[in-house]
Amino acid sequence: MGAAAGVSVYVASRALRGESGVAASTRARVERAASELGYVRNEMAAGLRKRNSHTVGILTASGRNQYYSMLAQVIDSTLREYGYYAVVSDMLKDRAGMGESEEQSLRLLFEQRPAAIVATYALSKSALKIIESFHVPVVFVDSPSAVAGEWPFVGSDNRQAGKIAGDYLGSLGHKNIAAVSYPSSWPTCKARITGLREAAERCGADVTVVECDNNPESAYENMSRKLQESDGSSRCDAVFALNTMMAMGSFRALQENGFHIGRDISLIAMDDFDWAPMLTPPLTVISQNMDEIGRQAGRFVVDAIRGNALAGQNLIIPVRLIERRSCVNWNENTERSS
Numbered sequence: 394m395g396a397a398a399g400v401s402v403y404v405a406s407r408a409l410r411g412e413s414g415v416a417a418s419t420r421a422r423v424e425r426a427a428s429e430l431g432y433v434r435n436e437m438a439a440g441l442r443k444r445n446s447h448t449v450g451i452l453t454a455s456g457r458n459q460y461y462s463m464l465a466q467v468i469d470s471t472l473r474e475y476g477y478y479a480v481v482s483d484m485l486k487d488r489a490g491m492g493e494s495e496e497q498s499l500r501l502l503f504e505q506r507p508a509a510i511v512a513t514y515a516l517s518k519s520a521l522k523i524i525e526s527f528h529v530p531v532v533f534v535d536s537p538s539a540v541a542g543e544w545p546f547v548g549s550d551n552r553q554a555g556k557i558a559g560d561y562l563g564s565l566g567h568k569n570i571a572a573v574s575y576p577s578s579w580p581t582c583k584a585r586i587t588g589l590r591e592a593a594e595r596c597g598a599d600v601t602v603v604e605c606d607n608n609p610e611s612a613y614e615n616m617s618r619k620l621q622e623s624d625g626s627s628r629c630d631a632v633f634a635l636n637t638m639m640a641m642g643s644f645r646a647l648q649e650n651g652f653h654i655g656r657d658i659s660l661i662a663m664d665d666f667d668w669a670p671m672l673t674p675p676l677t678v679i680s681q682n683m684d685e686i687g688r689q690a691g692r693f694v695v696d697a698i699r700g701n702a703l704a705g706q707n708l709i710i711p712v713r714l715i716e717r718r719s720c721v722n723w724n725e726n727t728e729r730s731s
Contacts, residue, residue, distance in 0.1 A: 449694055450507040451481045452499075454514040454536070455607055458638055460664050460683065461513055464535065467687025468511060468694075475695045480505060484514070499523050509694045512538075515580055530697035534690040536581050537707075545703035547690040547710070549681045551584035554712045555633075558585075558661050558679055559592025559600075561714055562631045566723035567659060568598045571629035573616055573639040575607040585635050585663065601629065605639065612642025620650045630723055631659040637666065640676065659720035675717035682710045 408415045408423040415423075449472055453461040469479035482498050499520055510524055513535045521538075524531055531544050538544040562570055572589055574582050586602060593600045603619050605611040612634070623629065632647065634640035640662035644654070652658045655674040662669075665680035689708055697703050 446506045446508040447477050448480050448505055448507050449477050449509045449511060449698075450502045450505070451479050451511045452484045452502075452513060452516070453481060455483065455638070457608065458636060459666055460637055460681075461535075463666075464513065464683055464687050464690075467684055468534070468691045471688050471691025472694065475691075477508065477695065477698070479511075480507065495520050496523060503527050508698050511690060511694060512536075530694075530703075532690060532693045532697060532703070534686065536579060543704060545693050545697065545706045545708075547686055547693055547708045548581075549686065549712050550709050551581045552588040552591075554663060554679045554681075555585040555588025555590075556592045557588075557712065557714050558633045558663075559589040559596070559598070561677075561716075562633070562659060562661065562720070563592060563596030563598055565631075565659060565720060567631035568723075569627065569629045570598055570600050570631045570633060571603050571616070571619060572600055572633045572635060573603045573605065573612055573643045574635045575605060575639060577602070577604055582635060589633060605642070607636075607638055609638050609641035609645070612639045613646045614642075616643050616646035617650055620646065620652070629658070631661070631720070634660065634662040637662070637664050640664075644672065644676075655719045655721055657721065659723070661720055665715055670717060672719070674719045677717045677719045678715050679712050680715050681712050686710050 405423050405426075408420040449468075451465050451468060453465060455461060465479060465481045469481075472479055480502065482502055484495055484498055495517060496519055500523065503523075507529060509529055510531045512531060512533050515533075515536050515538055516524070516531075521531075531538075533544050533546045533548075535548045537546045537548065559570070570589070570593055572586055574586060577583060577586070586600070590600050601619075603612075603615050605615045616632070620628070632643050634643045640660075643660060643662075647654055647658060647660060654660050659677075661677045661679070663679050663681075665678040669676040669678055689710070693703060693706075693708070
C-alpha cells in the first residue's frame, strides 16, 4: 500500500485512518492507491490494537417479524452518525429450546469484540452472565430485561397499547374479544393482554387468549381451531392480534373460515407497516413509533459506550391508534338486525 502510493507504511496507515499530520495531496494519493488495490480496512483488527471497537451487536427476537428488521435499520442508521456499526443476529427463530443456541450465538458475536449490545428481548440469565463477563454495556429495546431496574430500556407502553385496543373495540360495542398472542412468557405479551383485559372489563367485554408460537402458521392454525370450535354465543366478534406475525395468521384464518373482516368481525393489530393499508380491508393498527424508538436506543447505546450512567433508566415512547376499515361498529350491526 505504502509503496503503491510512494509513502511509508506509517504515513499510509495514518492517511487511511483519517488522522492529522498528513497533507491533503498525500491522503488523496493513498486513498487512490487503496481503491486501485481493492484495499478494505480491517475494523476488527484495528479495534483490537486500540483496545476498542466500533461495532454494536443487535440481538433480534425473530427475523421473520418485519418490526425487528426495521427497528435494527433505524438503530444502525443512528449509530453510524456516531461512527459505530451494527452487527445483527437473529437469536430467537423459535423460543423453545433456544438456550444453547443463544449462548453459542453470543460467543460467536463476541469474537467481533462489540462495544455494546442491544437486546430486543428479555435475555436469559446465562446470556446476561456471558455479556457481563465481557464487560460491555447492554441496552434493552422493545422488551425490557426480566431483571427490573438494572438495565436501560427504550420501548413502547405495551399496557397502554392493550388499553387503547380494548377501549376502541369496546366503543364499537364488541363483547367477545379474542387476543391472538405469541408466547405469554414474553413481557410485552403480558403487558398488552393486561391492558386489553382492563379496558374490556370497563366495557363489559370478555377476552379469550389464543396463545400461539411466534409465527403466522401457528396463529393461523390456532385461530382457525378457535373459530371452528365456537358456537354462536361464544364466538368472538373481534380479534386483537398482538404482533405482525399474529396479524398475518389471524387475517388468513378469518378469511378462510368465511368471515368478512370489517363487516361481520373486527380485526385490530399491533404495529403498522407499509402493507397494512393495502390489505382488503385496510388494517386498523396500534402503531409504535419505531423510528423514535430506534433513534433513542442508538443514543442510549452511544451514551453507555462513553461511560454515562444509564442503569435502570427507562424511556417510554407513546403509541397511537390508526383507524382504517378492518373494524365494524357492532352497535350499528345490532341495531340493524333487531
